[in-house]
Amino acid sequence: EPEVTQTPSHQVTQMGQEVILRCVPISNHLYFYWYRQILGQKVEFLVSFYNNEISEKSEIFDDQFSVERPDGSNFTLKIRSTKLEDSAMYFCASSDIGTSNTEAFFGQGTRLTVV
């Protein structure tokens, strides 16, 4: 069964450093997402991406964050100048025709720890 894959599964970084979280969505999907879950809290929407551009972003997704689809298969989330409060689980998801019409498939997550 096709799946969304995320790498790395766990990343530890020093405060102030930049990190790139990587995702390979399901191959024929057109909509891509990043979500964040701070430990013990609910899963929060960060950004959606369609047709090579951001279609929507939450208030959490400020200038510290950026997303990119550098080639036909990868979808990345870059976090610049990381802060302690960026420590969280980050989930990538994809959907073929948008979640208004079909389900989203989530990756296994990347646990980011900022020290």
Place this chain on the structure above:
Amino acid sequence: GIQVEQSPPDLILQEGANSTLRCNFSDSVNNLQWFHQNPWGQLINLFYIPSGTKQNGRLSATTVATERYSLLYISSSQTTDSGVYFCAVDSVKTSYDKVIFGPGTSLSVIP
């Protein structure tokens, strides 16, 4: 935006017991999904169920879209069912083309 509530927030079950988890949402939805987050933090798709009833082994789900709720049934619970159960919805009016998660129900199944 759309509001998603889940109840109960916490649940402890003896192995073998049955349970019902509820998800209420404040607006009409085009998409409703149930997820299980295991102790390692991974999100597992359980059901895509914007309406109707589905079953998968010991788990089943029912969504009554007109009354704005969904139920997840777990029968003959096992310790591996422990974790957090989330529902997530997409409402055309208020969250177009993205799913919004509820706060989750934390389930502990004890032997």
